[in-house]
Amino acid sequence: MDLRAQNDECLILRSRDFNESDRLLTVFCRNLGKMACLAKGVRKPKSRLKAATLPFVCGQLEFSASPRRAGQLGQVGGQGLRLITQGETLHSLSELRDDLVKIGAANYVAEMLDWVLPPEKPQENLYILAVTVLLLLAALEEPRQQYLLLKFFELRLLGELGWRPQLEGCARCGRSVASLPAPLPGAAPAIFTAPALGGLVCSTCRRDLGWSLGAPNGREINNSSGEAISKGGVRILSSLLDWEPRRFLQLRLGADLSREVNRALWSYLDYHLGQGSLKARKNLLLYCSEILTSPA
Numbered sequence: 001m002d003l004r005a006q007n008d009e010c011l012i013l014r015s016r017d018f019n020e021s022d023r024l025l026t027v028f029c030r031n032l033g034k035m036a037c038l039a040k041g042v043r044k045p046k047s048r049l050k051a052a053t054l055p056f057v058c059g060q061l062e063f064s065a066s067p068r069r070a071g072q073l074g075q076v077g078g079q080g081l082r083l084i085t086q087g088e089t090l091h092s093l094s095e096l097r098d099d100l101v102k103i104g105a106a107n108y109v110a111e112m113l114d115w116v117l118p119p120e121k122p123q124e125n126l127y128i129l130a131v132t133v134l135l136l137l138a139a140l141e142e143p144r145q146q147y148l149l150l151k152f153f154e155l156r157l158l159g160e161l162g163w164r165p166q167l168e169g170c171a172r173c174g175r176s177v178a179s180l181p182a183p184l185p186g187a188a189p190a191i192f193t194a195p196a197l198g199g200l201v202c203s204t205c206r207r208d209l210g211w212s213l214g215a216p217n218g219r220e221i222n223n224s225s226g227e228a229i230s231k232g233g234v235r236i237l238s239s240l241l242d243w244e245p246r247r248f249l250q251l252r253l254g255a256d257l258s259r260e261v262n263r264a265l266w267s268y269l270d271y272h273l274g275q276g277s278l279k280a281r282k283n284l285l286l287y288c289s290e291i292l293t294s295p296a
């Protein structure tokens with residue numbers, strides 16, 4: 001650990017009241033990674049740190065150099081805590097604390113990051129992704145665009161963690177998505193997500209592998225065995241992986257395709273991220289399901 005590095009640009013992932021006037025924070029720092037921090041006296045009316053320690057604020061914070069043992073600061077579960085000594089707000093992102101849907105969506109981003117980030121390990125690309133997503137979320141008013149932004153976040157998160165899905169064709173036989181036949185109405189789907197294979201699988205290979213066939217049944221949270229996806233759904237995922245936000249935010253997809261893309265993406269999250277991401281996604285469904293079902 002670099003004891004000289006005491007000042008960093010940060011995002012407040014979690015902020016909860018502690019003692020009479022303190023806050024316990026989970027902070028994602030650009031260069032230092034995720035840290036548990038204590039901000040003392042910040043709930044007093046005249047605290048200069050009050051604004052910089054609210055949830056989702058992006059700021060410049062100064063910390064005590066080394067973590068303190070919890071016993072020195074109170075009963076907080078034995079984790080090393082850093083004291084925040086100074087702070088300055090760079091982006092207050094107040095929109096994310098004023099609008100119920102945005103609170104739910106921003107909480108989702110924060111919970112997912114909290115789940116995947118190991119303590120005090122630098123993850124600058126993920127930090128840049130997080131700030132980009134929260135700044136855009138604060139500015140976007142249309143549920144359609146908020147939906148696309150969350151799907152972009154999920155895909156890029158997978159990519160940064162080393163699980164970018166390969167979407168060009170079947171991971172087993174190599175046939176391209178374009179060359180696979182479009183299924184007739186009522187027939188079994190031709191393409192499925194295959195998280196264990198790193199991308200997609202065609203229906204023939206899926207059958208050869210002994211994986212059960214079946215049309216999606218409307219579940220939003222599944223058991224990671226993969227989900228049927230149309231060519232249109234694959235195109236949406238590819239766009240979210242490769243396009244800049246100002247381009248993919250123009251995409252229009254109806255309610256059915258929105259749900260299909262959601263199920264497909266969540267099959268990857270189920271497989272790679274497991275329980276913690278499941279909890280975050282259940283909370284997301286609870287607080288802003290309209291984002292996930294809103295037609296274009």
Ligand SMILES: [Zn+2]
Nearest residue numbers: 170173202205
């Ligand atoms: Zn195949």
